[in-house]
Amino acid sequence: MASEDIPNGFTGFSQRRPGFQSAGDALRRSRIGSDGLVDRDSRGFRNTETQAARSGWQVPNAVKPEPQTQKEQGLWGKSNDFFPADMRKYLTVPESGQSGPQFNYEELSDIPETDKRWSWVQVDLGAIHHNTLALKQLLEPGVKLMAVVKADAYGHGAVRCARSAMSAGADYLGVATVDEAVELRLAGIGAPILVLAEPPAATIPLLLAYRIMPSVYTAEFAVQYAEAADSIGLRAPYHLKVNTGMNRIGVRFDEVIEFMRRVSFHRALELVGTFTHFATADAADTMEFNIQASHFVETIAEMRAYGIDPGIVHAANSAATIRYPEVHFDMVRPGISLYGYYPCPETYGMVDLVPAMSVHARITQVKTVPVGEGVSYGLLHRSGGFTKVCTLPIGYADGYRRGLSDRIDVIMEGNKHPQVGAICMDQCMFEVDLRTRRTLGRLEPEIGDEVLLVGAQGNAVVTIDEMADLLGTVPHEVCIGFGTSRMPRIYS
Numbered sequence: 234m235a236s237e238d239i240p241n242g243f244t245g246f247s248q249r250r251p252g253f254q255s256a257g258d259a260l261r262r263s264r265i266g267s268d269g270l271v272d273r274d275s276r277g278f279r280n281t282e283t284q285a286a287r288s289g290w291q292v293p294n295a296v297k298p299e300p301q302t303q304k305e306q307g308l309w310g311k312s313n314d315f316f317p318a319d320m321r322k323y324l325t326v327p328e329s330g331q332s333g334p335q336f337n338y339e340e341l342s343d344i345p346e347t348d349k350r351w352s353w354v355q356v357d358l359g360a361i362h363h364n365t366l367a368l369k370q371l372l373e374p375g376v377k378l379m380a381v382v383k384a385d386a387y388g389h390g391a392v393r394c395a396r397s398a399m400s401a402g403a404d405y406l407g408v409a410t411v412d413e414a415v416e417l418r419l420a421g422i423g424a425p426i427l428v429l430a431e432p433p434a435a436t437i438p439l440l441l442a443y444r445i446m447p448s449v450y451t452a453e454f455a456v457q458y459a460e461a462a463d464s465i466g467l468r469a470p471y472h473l474k475v476n477t478g479m480n481r482i483g484v485r486f487d488e489v490i491e492f493m494r495r496v497s498f499h500r501a502l503e504l505v506g507t508f509t510h511f512a513t514a515d516a517a518d519t520m521e522f523n524i525q526a527s528h529f530v531e532t533i534a535e536m537r538a539y540g541i542d543p544g545i546v547h548a549a550n551s552a553a554t555i556r557y558p559e560v561h562f563d564m565v566r567p568g569i570s571l572y573g574y575y576p577c578p579e580t581y582g583m584v585d586l587v588p589a590m591s592v593h594a595r596i597t598q599v600k601t602v603p604v605g606e607g608v609s610y611g612l613l614h615r616s617g618g619f620t621k622v623c624t625l626p627i628g629y630a631d632g633y634r635r636g637l638s639d640r641i642d643v644i645m646e647g648n649k650h651p652q653v654g655a656i657c658m659d660q661c662m663f664e665v666d667l668r669t670r671r672t673l674g675r676l677e678p679e680i681g682d683e684v685l686l687v688g689a690q691g692n693a694v695v696t697i698d699e700m701a702d703l704l705g706t707v708p709h710e711v712c713i714g715f716g717t718s719r720m721p722r723i724y725s
């Protein structure tokens with residue numbers, strides 16, 4: 234089949250006319266090298282040192298054009314323009330008689346993710362180390378810390394975050410599912426891991442093979458787990474989950490003694506810890522919290538009175554760890570605060586947390602919109618006529634929640650600018666007010682300029698906590714939205 238006949242839009246691809254210059258060629262030429270601008274990197278991005286440092290943007294050595302051979306000239310024309318230097322490594326020049334270029338698919342798969350789509354999440358592992366230390370400083374000596382790394386460490390990457398927290402002294406890891414625990418083991422992490430719920434019985438072989446402790450609250454699971462372990466000469470360690478009032482999972486606090494009587498006959502079962510979870514540790518009102526706390530204290534005392542050693546006693550999530558030292562017991566279980574977000578306004582200022590996640594994008598289009606014209610779905614935002622409307626390739630499918638539309642700012646070169654119009658699935662717009670040119674300095678946004686959607690630059694800050702407040706939700710949901718989306722995640 235002649236290349237012209239390939240029904241995919243690339244007809245005549247191998248036979249570009251001499252002198253032909255595509256729009257992409259023209260753009261690249263105008264942005265790289267030849268325009269004499271010194272503040273551009275090899276990809277043509279205007280990229281100040283601070284921006285580059287913040288974004289972790291790595292600039293590879295520019296690919297040097299090599300002299301062309303006769304054969305290449307014959308196919309591609311006489312000038313380098315017909316075979317741009319940055320295309321060389323991605324394809325082989327066809328042998329004579331072949332009709333099209335031969336692409337190198339390995340090289341193609343190495344194109345950096347942040348080059349393929351101009352939006353990404355950056356995670357600062359140093360912040361997680363710092364936050365772990367800051368939380369540990371709230372604890373009496375000897376109190377353990379379980380780093381809760383469920384949901385891929387709230388979208389920050391479970392394996393990397395677990396390692397950072399452990400290097401700062403975390404003793405235990407908490408996950409939601411057996412698969413999450415197996416992922417940590419396969420990465421070579423040896424710390425004790427607790428699944429914070431009772432998993433299906435089908436996972437028992439995995440628990441034993443990978444030394445993963447389950448939470449237990451049904452006698453059926455306890456016995457199956459113990460029998461499976463015993464049959465191969467292993468112990469069956471577990472933590473008992475006590476329901477003290479949240480009514481999600483657990484043995485009800487006033488049925489714990491009876492439950493322990495039912496299962497304790499099994500010699501393989503080993504109670505390593507006893508825990509509960511608070512429903513209102515992050516609420517302004519403290520009454521319900523106090524009721525749950527006293528149910529738990531009484532249950533532990535009762536177990537001891539009956540000669541049952543509860544093992545490691547634990548209850549506190551981030552909010553309780555920060556607000557209520559009296560419920561630290563033997564171990565605390567912070568999640569959200571490890572990643573640098575405050576579980577509730579009551580905790581602001583009570584501990585020094587550094588947000589680990591920042592969200593970045595590059596401008597994909599800049600335009601002036603005549604006064605009165607609308608922007609984005611519904612045309613709900615109207616142009617004042619004195620702005621540049623800039624488009625970013627990030628939307629609610631990337632965790633940039635639609636409910637934030639027209640209510641949040643983005644940061645460019647240390648200044649805040651309002652996001653305008655409805656946030657779309659994959660894109661959104663923001664506006665640069667040209668009347669502030671005098672006070673803010675240079676205000677000529679261009680395609681490729683880097684923008685921060687979450688993070689800090691100069692005095693400008695946009696936080697996950699602020700977004701959660703605006704949306705009437707918790708920061709957990711907002712950071713997981715960004716971090717588990719299709720955006721690439723890079724580490725610093």
Ligand SMILES: *Cc1c(COP(=O)(O)O)cnc(C)c1O
Nearest residue numbers: 381429510550551566567568569
């Ligand atoms: C998720 C979770 C935590 C951590 O809660 P944060 O609010 O993120 O600190 C602690 N314990 C249990 C049982 C959990 O499910």
